[in-house]
Amino acid sequence: xxxxxxxxxxxxxxxxxxxxLAVSGLTMRVDKREFAAVVGPSxxxxxxxMKLVTxxxxxxxxxxxxxxxxxxxxxSIVGMAFQNPTMLPWRTTLENILLPLEIVEKHRHRLRANKxxxxxxxxxxxxxxxxxxFGSKFPWQLSGGMQQRANLxxxxxxxxxxxxxxxxFGALDAFTREELWCVIRDLHAAQGVTIILVxxxxxxxxxLADKIFVMSSRPGRxxxxxxxxxxxxxxxxxxxxxxxxxxxxxxxxxxxxxxVAA
Amino acid sequence: MSAVLESPPxxxxxxxxxxxxxxxxxxxxxxxxxxxxxxxxxxxxxxPTVLPAxxxxxxxxxxxxxxxxxxxxxxxxxxxxxxxxxxxAGLAIGLFIGWSKTIYAGLYPLMIGxxxxxxxxxxxxxxxxxxxxxxxxxxxxxxxxFFPIVVNVATGLATIEPETxxxxxxxxxxxxxxxxxxxxxxxMPYFFGSLKVAITLAFVGSVVSETVASNxxxxxxxxxxxxxxxxxxxxxxxxxLAIEGIVMYxxxxxxxxxxxxxxHRSTMAQ
Numbered sequence: 001x002x003x004x005x006x007x008x009x010x011x012x013x014x015x016x017x018x019x020x021l022a023v024s025g026l027t028m029r030v031d032k033r034e035f036a037a038v039v040g041p042s043x044x045x046x047x048x049x050m051k052l053v054t055x056x057x058x059x060x061x062x063x064x065x066x067x068x069x070x071x072x073x074x075x076s077i078v079g080m081a082f083q084n085p086t087m088l089p090w091r092t093t094l095e096n097i098l099l100p101l102e103i104v105e106k107h108r109h110r111l112r113a114n115k116x117x118x119x120x121x122x123x124x125x126x127x128x129x130x131x132x133x134f135g136s137k138f139p140w141q142l143s144g145g146m147q148q149r150a151n152l153x154x155x156x157x158x159x160x161x162x163x164x165x166x167x168x169f170g171a172l173d174a175f176t177r178e179e180l181w182c183v184i185r186d187l188h189a190a191q192g193v194t195i196i197l198v199x200x201x202x203x204x205x206x207x208l209a210d211k212i213f214v215m216s217s218r219p220g221r222x223x224x225x226x227x228x229x230x231x232x233x234x235x236x237x238x239x240x241x242x243x244x245x246x247x248x249x250x251x252x253x254x255x256x257x258x259x260v261a262a
Numbered sequence: 263m264s265a266v267l268e269s270p271p272x273x274x275x276x277x278x279x280x281x282x283x284x285x286x287x288x289x290x291x292x293x294x295x296x297x298x299x300x301x302x303x304x305x306x307x308x309x310p311t312v313l314p315a316x317x318x319x320x321x322x323x324x325x326x327x328x329x330x331x332x333x334x335x336x337x338x339x340x341x342x343x344x345x346x347x348x349x350x351a352g353l354a355i356g357l358f359i360g361w362s363k364t365i366y367a368g369l370y371p372l373m374i375g376x377x378x379x380x381x382x383x384x385x386x387x388x389x390x391x392x393x394x395x396x397x398x399x400x401x402x403x404x405x406x407x408f409f410p411i412v413v414n415v416a417t418g419l420a421t422i423e424p425e426t427x428x429x430x431x432x433x434x435x436x437x438x439x440x441x442x443x444x445x446x447x448x449x450m451p452y453f454f455g456s457l458k459v460a461i462t463l464a465f466v467g468s469v470v471s472e473t474v475a476s477n478x479x480x481x482x483x484x485x486x487x488x489x490x491x492x493x494x495x496x497x498x499x500x501x502x503l504a505i506e507g508i509v510m511y512x513x514x515x516x517x518x519x520x521x522x523x524x525x526h527r528s529t530m531a532q
Contacts, residue, residue: 054432076434086426090447090524102443103433138524158433 003065004162004194005030005053010062011219012048022048024219026062030196030211032161035188037197037205039251040215040223041259046198048220050166053196054078067161076104078162079155083170085147087139087154094135097122097153104158118157125153128190129183145176149183156187165197169204178236181207189233202251203239206230214251216258223258226251314494319501322494329483330495334502337468337480340396342510344403345464352408352460353453356415360445361437366420377409382470389475399471399479406467407460414456418449451525454518461510465503 010026013019023045030036038046051057052064055074064071066078079100087096101107101118111118126135129149139147148168155163165184169177185208188195199205205212212226228247230238238244296316302308303315310318323330359369381402388398422444430440472481480499487495519526 051428054428056428056432074432074434076432078432080429080432082425082429084423084425086423086429088426088444088447090450090522099430099443100433103430103435103439105434140524155429164432 003029004032004034004067005196006065007049007052008063008065010052010059010064012045012052012057012059021219023052023221025221026052028213028222028225030194032194033192034211035195035197035209036211036213037199037209038213038215039199039202039205039255040220041217041255042200044215044217044258045220046215047166049215050080050164050196050198053162054080054164075162076106076158077160078164079158079160080164081148081151081155081166081168083167085139085144085151087147087150089138089140092136092138093126093131093142093150094119094122096139097125097135097150097157100154100158107158122153122157125156126150128187129153130179145172145180148172148180152180152183152187156191156193159191161194163193163195165195165199167199168197170200177201177204182236184208185234202248202255203244206244206247206251207234207236207239212251214254214258217261224254311491311493314497318494319497322492322498323501326495326498330480330498330502333478333480333483333499334506336396336478337399337465337472337503338506340399340468340472340479341403341461341464341506344400344468345407345461347400347404348408348411348460348464349457351404352411352456353415355408356412356449356453357419357441357446359412360416360419360449361441363420366416370416373409373412381406381467382474385471385474388471394475395477398475399468399481402471403464403467407464410456410459410463411453414452415449418452419445422448451518451522454514454522457514457518458511461514462507465507465510469503 006029008027010023011021012023012026013021026045026049028036038049040046048057052059053066053071053075055064055066055071058072066075069075087093088099091099098111098118101111107118123132123135126132129152131146131149131153134142134146134150139150142150148171151168155165169180172180181204184195184197187193188208195208197205197208206228209228212228213222214224214226215221216223226247230244300315300317303313308315314322359366359373384405385398385402388401392398392401419441422440426444427440430444435443468479469481472479473485474481476482480503484496484499487493487499
């Protein structure tokens with residue numbers, strides 16, 4: 001029972017009985033402390049997968065179990081980050097990061113009394129992602145990459161067991177993206193958090209993940225599961241090794257095939 | 263490049279360069295308008311009963327200062343009172359409508375229909391209910407100005423980014439949490455923006471009602487001046503209304519900048 005997330009034969013249909021079937025027969029498992037990546041052609045139901053795991057959608061058939069409990073309502077042990085950083089512009093970066101604590105049942109009642117402790121924690125996170133001293137800035141004073149770093153802090157502040165990332169680096173330039181890959185890699189190593197990363201970027205998936213799920217086009221299901229053999233800690237240099245490129249190439253071929261099958 | 267940066271000779275700037283033309287522009291353009299108006303009246307030899315010159319209008323303001331002042335205060339009072347009610351009611355109804363998609367869908371057509379009714383047509387009904395005077399003027403100002411507030415607040419609430427909502431809902435946020443933490447702060451720029459529109463509309467409402475059904479206020483003063491062919495006094499009333507409108511608008515614009523300055527810097531202002 002070391003699976004943190006297990007999804008069994010799940011169907012999810014939007015908009016009533018005749019609506020679009022987004023995922024069908026979806027089955028996957030992610031272990032505790034594992035870093036899983038989900039790749040696939042566009043429109044394959046990756047975002048649906050996110051919503052199923054976090055409990056924003058409840059599947060019509062099949063079972064989603066997170067941390068040993070069947071998901072029937074939003075599970076508050078997850079942190080989420082999307083491509084769009086969605087920082088609230090009227091709050092400073094620090095206040096934005098503290099927002100989840102005002103919501104999560106466990107923290108909201110002790111936030112006011114223990115403000116200092118939480119602020120210190122937020123500042124530690126800011127330091128880890130390389131935003132030390134930017135807490136008092138407003139989001140619109142930060143660049144896109146910096147906002148995404150702050151977004152990661154917000155996703156982590158309530159110490160979630162599971163971090164769900166939906167193409168968090170999609171809108172960033174190549175160098176910033178690589179920098180943030182390293183940030184995520186180090187966070188994963190240091191915090192012992194389980195991460196599910198949904199992405200279009202195959203190099204990102206191979207560089208970061210322990211396990212890669214390839215999804216079919218709609219209705220989405222898992223076509224194949226890859227184990228990424230590279231040793232941790234990984235350096236950006238491994239992206240120029242033959243083994244790395246072979247794996248990216250193989251994934252690319254599978255997704256291209258899945259697109260044609262659609 | 264450094265040669266250019268070397269200390270320029272200290273010369274007193276000419277007068278023309280020392281004036282902040284952008285700041286001075288509103289005053290200069292206003293003066294220009296009055297001058298053009300004066301010249302037009304002189305050139306066309308207009309009788310003051312058709313188009314009084316600005317000098318005649320200012321003369322009328324000086325001559326009738328006591329009634330103009332009294333009626334201006336009355337109009338300002340009915341307008342701001344009606345506007346204040348509109349702010350409270352508009353905010354409340356806007357929050358209510360923006361709360362859920364169903365309420366939004368259900369009430370929106372009704373609101374549009376209501377807003378399409380010319381408010382001047384409602385004045386007789388208000389007179390039947392409340393008699394003539396201050397009350398129908400306040401209510402007309404309220405009725406005409408609350409719609410933009412409602413629409414703006416509701417729009418601000420209804421356009422919360424779905425990702426933001428997802429992030430919070432996944433953490434176990436209730437509808438109330440999302441409204442308090444995101445919806446209401448987010449709709450504030452829309453709300454304060456709508457106040458500028460609403461205050462000018464409120465003047466329209468109160469003056470219409472005063473013209474039709476009151477013994478006080480600038481609307482009433484102008485309609486009785488008109489029946490006595492005292493056209494300069496009519497224009498004096500219009501001028502006072504314009505001044506009150508500009509002042510109230512400026513206050514609302516200042517309030518907007520003061521309360522939601524962040525919105526002008528962030529992406530929401532784009």
